[in-house]
Amino acid sequence: MSGTPAACGVPLERAFAALRTLEPGCHACYVYDLDALAARARRFRAAFAALDPLTAFALKANGLPAVLERLRGAGVGAEAGSLGELELAAACGCAAEMRVLNGNGRTPEEADWAAREGVHSVNADHVAELDLLERAAAAHARPLRVALRVNPGIETPGHRYVATGGEEAKFGVSPGEALAAWASRGRWPHLALDGIHLHVGSQLTDPAPLERALEAALGMAEESARRGAPLGLINLGGGFGIAYDGGAEFPLEAWARRLAERVAGGGLAWVLEPGRWLVGPVGVLVAEVLWVKRRDGRRFVVLAAGMNDLLRPALYHARHAIEPLAPRAGASEPAAVVGPLCESADVFAEDAMLPPLEPGDLVAIRDAGAYGAAMASNYNGRGRLAELVASGGKLTRARAGETAADLVARRRNDVLIG
């Protein structure tokens, strides 16, 4: 939505005012442009069309049903990392063959669900997990297709909390363990253990790590075939980066062309798991300015939204573009844009260049559609924000904001249990 303070032709100020009529006490909200989301989904699928992969949206990036349903309508499936995300995918109409199960802490309940309800594939994080999946598949007499997540020892740039393929990362098995497991796959007769899964990191703007991941996957597939256990499925995960705050974007089409050329005619099935790329740019966090204070010449702009609403700046030192919805006349000058929580990490920008701002003004925090509302919490006794969706010029409140009364209402669930 960069450039214009509107979602699908609905001005953000009008969206906020409309929400206020429903929720008079609200001071901030998320707004998503569903038409832009569908356009991004089409662009993603068109870019990789030659490979005909399953595009499984990483639900962890944004679990709003309106988002999932719109993606499903655009032919996108779901990548789930928990039982909750599996159930959510199913509730939003995502068919079994469009669901991928991930995660490094597999529970018996997840394994059972996958075998009972059906999934396209499960990415197993370690070899012992295969026994659990085997029992679940046998119990439901339903074969499960399984890819082993491999840690290829590929370092990625950016914050270390979004690097998942380096040797330090907790995810996956070593290439040697994977090759041994594929070669002895007869041990798990109810599993179709013929896949490799790699997800080396998030917010990649340079394709080099993905290129290395691809070569690692192809090399291992070749080696496994040599050992008599050919692979049929490569899942390259997600990681496609977006242009936060004027930064670079992942060169999607160029990389997709390169991938298609590299693997043409290989006869393999493919899965991609984009999260951020699809939904990040189509979401905005709108927040009211509560206070503007000056101390020793420094301007602090205190927003009604904080780190509990958008954790990325505090957790990853991420920076999002911030702009007033109705800029006032006057020179721009630096401002520390902060939230209202009792935490020094509750800072959106140390020195954003912003025009004059007054209490009651609204600002847009851009590119907040991924890992925004999905990571929100009630920390500091704060209700999670309302989420609005715009489509075809119409605005819908897709999720109500939580009020202080909501938090108080569920403060206790005492049950005597011992």
Ligand SMILES: Cc1ncc(COP(=O)(O)O)c(C=O)c1O
């Ligand atoms: C296994 C897996 N796949 C896909 C994704 C989505 O990543 P991104 O949002 O960077 O595309 C993640 C995110 O952490 C992940 O852990």
